[in-house]
Amino acid sequence: MDILLKNLRPLGQETCDMEVRAGRIARIGKDLAAPDLPVEDCGGALALPGLVEAHTHLDKSLWGMGWREHQAGPSLRDKIDNERKLRKEWNIDPYRQSMRQALLSLGHGSTAIRSHVDIDTDCGLAGIEGVARTREELAGQIDIEIVAFPQSGLMSRPGTLELMERALQGPADVVGGLDPCGIDADPKGQLDAVFALAEKYGKPIDIHLHEPGELGAFSMEMILDRTRAHGMQGRVTISHAFCLGMPDRDRARALVAELAEAQVHIATVATPSRPVPLAEDLRAAGVVLCAGSDGIRDTWGPYGNADMLERAMLLGLRNNLRADRDVEHAFWCCSGAGARVMGLAGHGITEGCTADLVLVEAETVTHAVVSHPPRRLVLKAGRIVARDGKAVQEAP
Amino acid sequence: MDILLKNLRPLGQETCDMEVRAGRIARIGKDLAAPDLPVEDCGGALALPGLVEAHTHLDKSLWGMGWREHQAGPSLRDKIDNERKLRKEWNIDPYRQSMRQALLSLGHGSTAIRSHVDIDTDCGLAGIEGVARTREELAGQIDIEIVAFPQSGLMSRPGTLELMERALQGPADVVGGLDPCGIDADPKGQLDAVFALAEKYGKPIDIHLHEPGELGAFSMEMILDRTRAHGMQGRVTISHAFCLGMPDRDRARALVAELAEAQVHIATVATPSRPVPLAEDLRAAGVVLCAGSDGIRDTWGPYGNADMLERAMLLGLRNNLRADRDVEHAFWCCSGAGARVMGLAGHGITEGCTADLVLVEAETVTHAVVSHPPRRLVLKAGRIVARDGKAVQEAP
Numbered sequence: 001m002d003i004l005l006k007n008l009r010p011l012g013q014e015t016c017d018m019e020v021r022a023g024r025i026a027r028i029g030k031d032l033a034a035p036d037l038p039v040e041d042c043g044g045a046l047a048l049p050g051l052v053e054a055h056t057h058l059d060k061s062l063w064g065m066g067w068r069e070h071q072a073g074p075s076l077r078d079k080i081d082n083e084r085k086l087r088k089e090w091n092i093d094p095y096r097q098s099m100r101q102a103l104l105s106l107g108h109g110s111t112a113i114r115s116h117v118d119i120d121t122d123c124g125l126a127g128i129e130g131v132a133r134t135r136e137e138l139a140g141q142i143d144i145e146i147v148a149f150p151q152s153g154l155m156s157r158p159g160t161l162e163l164m165e166r167a168l169q170g171p172a173d174v175v176g177g178l179d180p181c182g183i184d185a186d187p188k189g190q191l192d193a194v195f196a197l198a199e200k201y202g203k204p205i206d207i208h209l210h211e212p213g214e215l216g217a218f219s220m221e222m223i224l225d226r227t228r229a230h231g232m233q234g235r236v237t238i239s240h241a242f243c244l245g246m247p248d249r250d251r252a253r254a255l256v257a258e259l260a261e262a263q264v265h266i267a268t269v270a271t272p273s274r275p276v277p278l279a280e281d282l283r284a285a286g287v288v289l290c291a292g293s294d295g296i297r298d299t300w301g302p303y304g305n306a307d308m309l310e311r312a313m314l315l316g317l318r319n320n321l322r323a324d325r326d327v328e329h330a331f332w333c334c335s336g337a338g339a340r341v342m343g344l345a346g347h348g349i350t351e352g353c354t355a356d357l358v359l360v361e362a363e364t365v366t367h368a369v370v371s372h373p374p375r376r377l378v379l380k381a382g383r384i385v386a387r388d389g390k391a392v393q394e395a396p
Numbered sequence: 397m398d399i400l401l402k403n404l405r406p407l408g409q410e411t412c413d414m415e416v417r418a419g420r421i422a423r424i425g426k427d428l429a430a431p432d433l434p435v436e437d438c439g440g441a442l443a444l445p446g447l448v449e450a451h452t453h454l455d456k457s458l459w460g461m462g463w464r465e466h467q468a469g470p471s472l473r474d475k476i477d478n479e480r481k482l483r484k485e486w487n488i489d490p491y492r493q494s495m496r497q498a499l500l501s502l503g504h505g506s507t508a509i510r511s512h513v514d515i516d517t518d519c520g521l522a523g524i525e526g527v528a529r530t531r532e533e534l535a536g537q538i539d540i541e542i543v544a545f546p547q548s549g550l551m552s553r554p555g556t557l558e559l560m561e562r563a564l565q566g567p568a569d570v571v572g573g574l575d576p577c578g579i580d581a582d583p584k585g586q587l588d589a590v591f592a593l594a595e596k597y598g599k600p601i602d603i604h605l606h607e608p609g610e611l612g613a614f615s616m617e618m619i620l621d622r623t624r625a626h627g628m629q630g631r632v633t634i635s636h637a638f639c640l641g642m643p644d645r646d647r648a649r650a651l652v653a654e655l656a657e658a659q660v661h662i663a664t665v666a667t668p669s670r671p672v673p674l675a676e677d678l679r680a681a682g683v684v685l686c687a688g689s690d691g692i693r694d695t696w697g698p699y700g701n702a703d704m705l706e707r708a709m710l711l712g713l714r715n716n717l718r719a720d721r722d723v724e725h726a727f728w729c730c731s732g733a734g735a736r737v738m739g740l741a742g743h744g745i746t747e748g749c750t751a752d753l754v755l756v757e758a759e760t761v762t763h764a765v766v767s768h769p770p771r772r773l774v775l776k777a778g779r780i781v782a783r784d785g786k787a788v789q790e791a792p
Contacts, residue, residue: 045653065760066759067760067762067763069719069720070718070719070720072718072763124622218601242536247643271712271713272666272668272710272713272714273714273715273716274716297766300718301718302711302718302720302723302762302763302766303709303713304766305766305767312701314668314713316699317667317669317699317710318668318669319669320669320670321671321699322466322468322696322698323465324465324466324698327698363462363463364463366463366466366698367463367698369698369701370693370698370700370701371701
């Protein structure tokens with residue numbers, strides 16, 4: 001937790017040294033000496049604050065299980081049902097798979113993860129327990145936040161609400177939800193239940209909202225109403241929010257203004273094939289936009305590698321960001337914004353911040369985003385947790 | 397040009413050996429012996445046919461010139477004018493930069509490149525000459541096709557047409573054009589000139605068409621008319637073709653049917669921020685869709701790395717391709733389709749094909765696309781031209 005880092009360039013500034021004590025950045029300066037500390041020469045690498053994977057599914061990845069052909073049909077419901085079936089047939093063990101994915105993330109410089117974890121009447125709390133075990137084993141290496149996520153429906157599958165309660169009494173940190181119209185066909189029922197759980201257990205909320213156009217706008221307005229009514233400002237995130245990419249830009253901007261006023265955050269994957277919330281509109285309104293990989297090589301699709309610098313590139317490409325300052329904002333969406341949404345204090349790369357650091361061979365932040373080179377070194381609170389693109393700890 | 401490759405898996409099939417003679421795949425089989433040949437053990441790697449970079453700008457990249465902040469304004473015209481200005485100020489040397497980019501491409505497994513090269517009344521033929529010199533120096537390592545490209549306008553900049561003629565009398569292989577309405581504001585004038593040049597010099601055509609919606613459809617119909625009138629079926633490519641991504645899918649599909657009938661090819665970058673031609677529609681109609689990186693880290697934007705496996709991933713993401721067979725088609729767009737458009741005979745990975753080969757650590761073609769790992773080995777007509785992600789030849 002104590003280390004002297006020599007020859008690094010925080011965010012591309014001039015080469016300097018950094019003294020880390022008790023997991024925090026104690027001093028940044030030229031030619032620092034600290035004879036009591038171990039020394040790591042960073043060779044002039046660019047130093048970035050830890051990346052934050054703010055939307056993924058640690059319990060679902062097939063990473064390391066050998067290549068399996070994609071089998072799901074085209075609809076959202078096809079993918080959900082296919083996954084429930086294959087989870088058993090293929091023995092997708094939530095502990096083993098979340099360990100693999102979390103260590104993959106660590107190798108790419110993510111020092112914090114918000115993971116949605118399935119809860120349903122088939123698997124019960126097995127997913128939550130598996131990811132909680134991973135969190136425990138990786139404590140001190142990566143922060144993992146668990147969203148209790150009723151993937152197969154909350155109102156439409158009786159028994160799920162009780163499982164959600166048990167998860168929140170246990171290891172779950174955040175109340176999840178999804179498509180209150182599209183999946184549950186009971187927006188009032190689902191959203192009342194989600195906000196009631198959040199109030200009862202004092203937890204934040206993160207709701208998947210794939211619903212497009214006016215349907216999504218309708219659900220979003222119901223979420224906004226409840227955010228205000230429950231005094232949950234700053235504690236609610238809407239993931240995907242495809243409806244904000246609707247063609248009627250005026251309507252979308254009016255929704256964005258409401259999100260800003262209610263301090264509701266947005267999490268995006270920057271999906272190239274779907275309408276998405278525009279980074280520029282959200283930024284102009286002051287809405288926090290964090291980002292994630294979503295599922296990584298799972299039964300939903302073959303893509304994903306847990307690299308949040310590559311995700312920043314995708315976010316930049318999706319939003320046509322070209323100026324360096326705009327690409328730097330895409331980087332922030334993949335680091336500081338996620339930390340803000342997860343409530344991680346001390347995220348940053350100035351004196352006093354937690355020493356969650358990523359070192360890469362790049363000239364500037366934008367250069368790091370567009371080239372997303374292997375991570376030379378990753379530190380979590382001053383501890384070296386990955387080198388040359390690989391976590392120090394072996395995956396199971 | 398003669399080599400025995402041991403332990404490779406063509407397109408993910410069973411492990412086998414491959415005997416290469418005179419630059420061609422002479423035999424594929426188990427436990428081949430050829431005592432007269434040098435042997436390369438491929439360690440069970442996946443073998444792919446050479447990737448094809450079918451739309452890029454070799455003369456423009458800033459690769460290796462140190463990081464430079466993006467300066468261009470938002471419009472197409474801003475970018476064109478900014479580039480003409482910086483080309484001189486920054487000394488963007490077409491020979492040096494095309495060498496750098498071509499070797500970068502080679503390191504990522506592209507064995508053929510179609511490059512548009514600027515011609516205008518400022519730079520004259522300097523770009524064409526620089527890229528032609530690169531082509532000559534890299535002969536036998538990579539195929540480079542040069543499109544004479546009037547980036548700043550053909551009709552609107554008197555003198556450009558004469559330069560185009562000189563380029564086509566010299567090293568240029570293809571007649572280029574762009575946005576006959578949007579840039580030249582003279583669609584009849586530009587397209588008549590382009591087709592006349594093609595006829596006079598017996599060359600194929602590749603026209604950038606950024607024009608969206610009905611404007612692009614109007615220009616596309618003029619291109620289709622001239623393709624039929626000049627008997628140019630199979631020899632015309634339209635690059636970008638954003639108009640095919642228009643919201644009116646029926647109108648777009650009618651255009652696609654016309655493209656199929658006239659055997660006009662489409663080149664795409666799979667731009668995530670723009671409407672694009674849909675891979676599925678083109679495939680269903682039988683239109684060849686090839687792909688490219690477009691500009692790589694140039695004055696137009698900071699993105700790009702010349703990795704056509706990553707481009708296949710972007711094409712898959714942009715088109716929401718998830719099934720393995722669909723991702724394999726995205727791979728074909730980035731290899732075989734480009735070879736078809738460039739008229740490269742013998743592209744493939746069966747006996748008798750040219751031994752343009754890429755070896756990667758992956759289980760299947762789809763796995764290679766989604767993980768786009770460093771290329772272990774690249775061969776051009778049986779000659780090893782890159783290892784471990786880097787061209788054998790040093791860049792200037």
